[in-house]
Amino acid sequence: MKGNGRIIEYALSTLARRKFKNFSIAVVFSALIAVLSSILFLTHAYKTETLKLLDNSPEIILQNMSGGRHELIPTEYIKTLSGIAGVGQITPRYWGYYYDSLTSANYTLMAVDENMRDIQLIDGRMPQTDTECAVGRGVADLRQAGLKDDFFLITGAELSVNLKIVGIFTANSAILTNDLVVMTKDSLIKFFNMPADKATDITVEVNNPAEVSMVARKIRRAFPNSRPILKNELIRTYDNIFNWRGGIVLTMFFGAIAAFMIFVWDKATGINAQERREIGILKAIGWETADVLTLKFWEGAVVATGSFLTGLILAYVHVFYFNAQFLAPVLKGWSVLFPRFQPMPYIDIYQIFVLFFLTVVPYVAASVVPSWKAAISDPDAVMR
Amino acid sequence: MIFHTGVLALVAGSLIVLIMTLFSVAIALRIIIGWDITKSTAKQLILERQTYLVATIMKYVMGFQILSLFLFVYTADDIHKLFVGAMCATGSLNANPIGWSVLFAKIVIFFLCTMWLAINRVDELAEDYPLVRFKYKYLIALAPVIALEAYWQLDYFLGLRANVITSCCSSLFSDEGITVASSLASLPVGPSMYVFYGAGAVEIVLLFLLMKRPGSSPSLRYISGAWSLIFFIVSVASIISFVSIYYYETPVHHCPFDLLQKQYMFIGYPLYGSLFGGILFSMAAAVTEPFKKIDSIRTEIHNAQRRWTKISILLIIVFIIIATWPIVFSNFRAYD
Numbered sequence: 001m002k003g004n005g006r007i008i009e010y011a012l013s014t015l016a017r018r019k020f021k022n023f024s025i026a027v028v029f030s031a032l033i034a035v036l037s038s039i040l041f042l043t044h045a046y047k048t049e050t051l052k053l054l055d056n057s058p059e060i061i062l063q064n065m066s067g068g069r070h071e072l073i074p075t076e077y078i079k080t081l082s083g084i085a086g087v088g089q090i091t092p093r094y095w096g097y098y099y100d101s102l103t104s105a106n107y108t109l110m111a112v113d114e115n116m117r118d119i120q121l122i123d124g125r126m127p128q129t130d131t132e133c134a135v136g137r138g139v140a141d142l143r144q145a146g147l148k149d150d151f152f153l154i155t156g157a158e159l160s161v162n163l164k165i166v167g168i169f170t171a172n173s174a175i176l177t178n179d180l181v182v183m184t185k186d187s188l189i190k191f192f193n194m195p196a197d198k199a200t201d202i203t204v205e206v207n208n209p210a211e212v213s214m215v216a217r218k219i220r221r222a223f224p225n226s227r228p229i230l231k232n233e234l235i236r237t238y239d240n241i242f243n244w245r246g247g248i249v250l251t252m253f254f255g256a257i258a259a260f261m262i263f264v265w266d267k268a269t270g271i272n273a274q275e276r277r278e279i280g281i282l283k284a285i286g287w288e289t290a291d292v293l294t295l296k297f298w299e300g301a302v303v304a305t306g307s308f309l310t311g312l313i314l315a316y317v318h319v320f321y322f323n324a325q326f327l328a329p330v331l332k333g334w335s336v337l338f339p340r341f342q343p344m345p346y347i348d349i350y351q352i353f354v355l356f357f358l359t360v361v362p363y364v365a366a367s368v369v370p371s372w373k374a375a376i377s378d379p380d381a382v383m384r
Numbered sequence: 385m386i387f388h389t390g391v392l393a394l395v396a397g398s399l400i401v402l403i404m405t406l407f408s409v410a411i412a413l414r415i416i417i418g419w420d421i422t423k424s425t426a427k428q429l430i431l432e433r434q435t436y437l438v439a440t441i442m443k444y445v446m447g448f449q450i451l452s453l454f455l456f457v458y459t460a461d462d463i464h465k466l467f468v469g470a471m472c473a474t475g476s477l478n479a480n481p482i483g484w485s486v487l488f489a490k491i492v493i494f495f496l497c498t499m500w501l502a503i504n505r506v507d508e509l510a511e512d513y514p515l516v517r518f519k520y521k522y523l524i525a526l527a528p529v530i531a532l533e534a535y536w537q538l539d540y541f542l543g544l545r546a547n548v549i550t551s552c553c554s555s556l557f558s559d560e561g562i563t564v565a566s567s568l569a570s571l572p573v574g575p576s577m578y579v580f581y582g583a584g585a586v587e588i589v590l591l592f593l594l595m596k597r598p599g600s601s602p603s604l605r606y607i608s609g610a611w612s613l614i615f616f617i618v619s620v621a622s623i624i625s626f627v628s629i630y631y632y633e634t635p636v637h638h639c640p641f642d643l644l645q646k647q648y649m650f651i652g653y654p655l656y657g658s659l660f661g662g663i664l665f666s667m668a669a670a671v672t673e674p675f676k677k678i679d680s681i682r683t684e685i686h687n688a689q690r691r692w693t694k695i696s697i698l699l700i701i702v703f704i705i706i707a708t709w710p711i712v713f714s715n716f717r718a719y720d
Contacts, residue, residue: 040389232468239465240386240546247387254396289436290508297440348646350390350462353455357393357448364444365400372437 004298007291011298014278025267026307032260033311033359034318035253038327040351041319043246045343046331050238053176054231058091058203059212061229062219070227072198077223081204084218086211092199094185096192098153103142109153109192111185123147124167130187134167138178153181153191161191204228245331250358257358261366268370276377283379296371304360312347312355320345386466390459391541394452398534401448408438408445409527412520421512435516439504442523445530446497453490456537457641466546473641480543482536489533495664496526502668502692506675509684515675570638571625580622584704587615591666591697595690602673605689609670612696616663622707623655630710655706662699665692 015022062081064073073092081090094111112126112134124147127133133151135143145151151163169177189196204219206212216228279292318324320343324331411434418431460473460483467479477483500522507515590608624640631648632639643652669689676682710716 043389236466236468236546243386243388243463243466246389247392250389250392251387257396289433293436293440350455350458353451353458354390354393356451357397357455361397361400361448365404368404368441368444369437372440376433376436 004294007295008298008302011295011302014295015299015302018275021267022303025264026303026310028260028263029303029307029359029363030310030314032253032256033308033355034314035256036250036358037312037315037351037355038318038324039246039249039253039331040354041315041347042324042327042331042343043242044346044351045319047239047242048344048346050242051235054235054238057231057234059206059209059231060204060216060219062202062204062223063227063229064201064223065225065227072194072200073202073226075197075199075202077202077226080222081202081219084215084222086207086215088205088207090205091203093201093203094188094194095200096188098181100153105139105142106179107139107181108179109181109183109188111188112182113185122167122169124165127163127166127183127187130184130190131163132166132183133163133187134169134180134182135165136169136177136180139181140165140168151181155191155193161187163187242331249327249330257362261362264363264366265370268367269373271370271374275374279374279377280379280381283377289375292375293372296375300364300367300371304363308355308360311359312352316345316347319343386463386541386544386546388459388463390455390462394455394459395538395541397448397452397455398537401445401452402531402534404441404445405527405530408441409524411438412523416517416520416524419516421516432513435513438520438523439508442497442500442504446501449490449493449497449530453487453494454644456486456490457644461641461645463544463546466544472639474639476544479545480540482543483540486533486536486540489529489536493526493529493533494660495667496529498664499668499671500526502672502688503675506672506681506685506688509688510678510681512680514678514680571621573626573629576622576625580618580626580707583611583615583618584700587611587666587700588697588704591693591700594669595693595697602676605670605673609667609673612663612666612670615700616659619659619703619707626711627655627707630714630716633710633714633716651706655703658699658703658706662696662703665696665699668692669696 062073062077064071064077075092078090078092081087091113093113096109098107098109099105100107122134124134135145135151140146143151145165147165147168149165151165152160153163154160163183167182169180183191188194204215206215212230212232216230219226219228282292282295283289318326323342415431415434415438418427420428457473460476464470464472464476467475470476470479477487500519503515503519503522507513507519587608590604590611594604594608620640623643624638628638628640628643629635631643631651641652642648643655644650645652669692672685672689676685
């Protein structure tokens with residue numbers, strides 16, 4: 001039995017001798033790993049980013065329902081809500097969507113409220129009078145508007161509303177504020193023509209996180225037509241959405257994995273006369289079948305490890321330096337004003353495990369029989 | 385079904401492992417029927433060569449099975465967010481209780497596979513392949529277990545329902561899903577400690593006796609092998625009962641899986657690694673004992689057993705040290 005070190009050395013030299021064949025396997029293998037790991041990295045980045053955002057969202061968002069649809073909620077509910085034990089701050093929110101035909105994009109219009117006052121992520125300031133507004137970076141770029149420029153919106157009644165931009169949210173907050181237009185409450189109510197005693201929804205803080213579902217149940221009892229949405233439910237739902245999207249994209253690449261297995265099988269089966277002769281000579285000088293199999297194992301291990309690392313690095317560069325140009329549209333959904341978003345670099349051992357199962361296991365499965373076939377060749381038969 | 389990358393990897397991996405196993409079984413059947421070491425026909429030569437193929441495939445299957453145990457626990461941990469009330473892998477497994485069967489099956493398969501590899505190892509050392517028939521019958525018996533595990537795993541993932549906002553109806557979504565239990569039942573700390581250290585002492589004494597007197601009676605080997613199994617169960621129960629709370633430094637958190645996480649310095653890997661390894665080598669030494677009757681491999685088995693017993697005793701000691709470490713050195717006290 002030769003030392004494994006010697007066998008690895010020999011394996012490297014045989015790989016180098018058949019550069020083209022092994023190179024082609026390594027290229028295909030690396031590409032496959034790069035694609036699959038891009039999916040994993042990007043899914044993870046989206047998940048963590050959404051989770052971080054939702055962390056700041058209120059414990060309960062209360063919506064009013066009518067005929068199974070979301071309706072404006074009467075602000076008089078607040079009185080009853082504040083009577084429920086354990087409830088903290090209650091805030092009515094005024095917001096809505098606006099389709100801007102000029103730029104073919106949807107904006108989110110929102111009324112400024114107390115909690116927004118101390119927001120740091122702004123050049124300029126928040127709107128104070130009814131003719132002022134603050135806009136997200138995406139909106140400003142699309143309208144090619146800067147600070148102190150005019151910003152007009154068209155209401156349903158074909159009347160235009162003229163606002164002055166007094167603040168632009170910085171790019172750092174893009175995922176939150178990219179499509180946002182913030183104005184005062186009165187100006188928003190007038191713009192959307194909302195009744196004075198209604199809000200879009202109501203956020204409810206709960207002092208003790210363990211009581212959230214109890215409070216939600218009490219709210220449901222008080223207002224059977226309302227729909228309390230819990231923060232935990234939002235987190236679970238988003239988590240599942242990104243799992244699902246990542247899973248679907250991954251499943252589409254199962255065909256590619258199968259094709260790769262056939263490719264490896266084909267390459268490993270087609271050993272040429274020279275290779276066969278080499279194994280014959282090894283056998284003739286005293287190698288056993290088990291030794292040749294060890295050699296084949298190390299050849300495979302070198303190719304797999306090399307491709308694995310190359311693939312991971314490619315995916316890392318693709319996702320974290322080039323913002324996953326190829327994959328992002330599939331995974332994050334669609335919107336004209338989607339925020340530019342820089343995924344946070346992150347790799348963990350779990351992702352490596354998953355990738356290993358998706359790539360190395362099929363590779364081994366496809367190459368084990370061909371390499372055994374090569375290893376059992378007879379010395380006398382091949383050297384004759 | 386949860387469309388999660390880890391779930392897909394596990395299901396695809398199991399399928400490939402199952403195909404590889406079934407392929408080996410097909411060859412194993414041929415070998416069992418046609419094997420005759422006294423002949424030197426072309427057929428016998430082919431069969432002898434095919435034993436290499438089966439051994440290679442089974443080594444890979446074995447490796448994948450060990451990794452899939454970790455991947456399974458990891459995935460269960462990763463998807464816990466989707467269930468109301470779940471806080472870690474325990475909650476995810478409770479969400480569809482067949483998950484526990486999958487976990488147990490994976491552990492059983494781990495031991496069955498390693499025993500097969502131990503037998504294969506001593507068989508390969510002999511010139512005349514004395515254990516071929518036994519080895520391949522074992523393999524054929526192993527295949528249904530692997531198939532069952534793959535089926536349970538699929539069943540587990542298919543049966544999971546995430547508690548998410550799925551429709552626009554006016555309801556409180558969290559109410560619909562049954563809240564899953566997030567903790568495991570655990571034994572009381574004090575008595576568990578006595579049992580654990582008692583069982584550990586017996587285990588080490590048995591292994592020590594076997595190491596000092598390798599020629600001792602076979603029954604001592606068997607007792608030690610059986611005791612290893614008992615010690616394994618006691619150890620897992622103890623990890624849940626008190627090792628976990630000392631590592632987490634909180635009296636109510638008994639999860640055996642969180643130990644594998646980063647916030648606990650990945651201590652679970654050396655902990656479980658040394659436990660599984662120690663038990664496995666001790667059992668391998670016991671399982672190969674009956675084959676000492678065969679002349680051609682008696683000395684090989686004898687040497688292998690000495691080596692395995694040494695490794696086993698070392699790993700068990702390492703395991704007990706890791707398990708005891710926080711009890712001695714952390715600030716946490718289960719009692720005042």
